Amino acid sequence: MPMKYRFYILIIILLSMLGGCGKDSSYTIKNIDGVMHVINSSHPISPSKEVRFESNLVINGISEDGEIILYKPSRFTVDHNENIYILDNAECNIKKFDKSGKLISIIGKNGAGPGEFYTFSRIKYIPEIGLLVS
Numbered sequence: 001m002p003m004k005y006r007f008y009i010l011i012i013i014l015l016s017m018l019g020g021c022g023k024d025s026s027y028t029i030k031n032i033d034g035v036m037h038v039i040n041s042s043h044p045i046s047p048s049k050e051v052r053f054e055s056n057l058v059i060n061g062i063s064e065d066g067e068i069i070l071y072k073p074s075r076f077t078v079d080h081n082e083n084i085y086i087l088d089n090a091e092c093n094i095k096k097f098d099k100s101g102k103l104i105s106i107i108g109k110n111g112a113g114p115g116e117f118y119t120f121s122r123i124k125y126i127p128e129i130g131l132l133v134s
Contacts, residue, residue: 059084059101069103070095077125085123085131092117094133107131 026041061070071090078084082099085107092110097103108117122134 057099057101059086059097063103075121075123077123077131079125079131080127085125087120087123087133089120092119094123094131 028039030037030039059070061068061073063069070086071088073095074087074089076084076086083104084097084099084101086095086097088095092108094107095103096105096107108115110116110118112118117133120133122132124132126132
């Protein structure tokens with residue numbers, strides 16, 4: 001293929017790529033007091049798509065007596081009976097709740113001995129094995 005045809009093909013490809021780089025008019029960017037704000041248009045790009053969140057269970061971390069029972073919750077898992085296990089990093093223990101959100105038991109405490117946790121980052125329930133904590 002002659003060099004001039006390669007050049008023309010390259011120009012056509014570049015122009016077609018640049019043509020798709022136009023400004024999207026679905027939003028505007030404004031600098032307000034030195035902070036860049038992205039302001040979306042009043043019309044959604046895909047009006048048929050909608051996300052709704054529904055609350056199924058709330059564990060607020062405070063007992064009926066007003067005592068705090070979850071200080072720094074992180075990860076959780078659910079067993080075959082729908083019990084919920086939540087790692088509490090502040091107290092280095094695991095809080096076990098029933099499926100209605102009521103505290104059933106507390107597993108472990110801060111320490112380095114048997115039944116104690118110094119730190120942990122993951123929790124998983126495996127039916128054949130039980131509760132795994134690492």
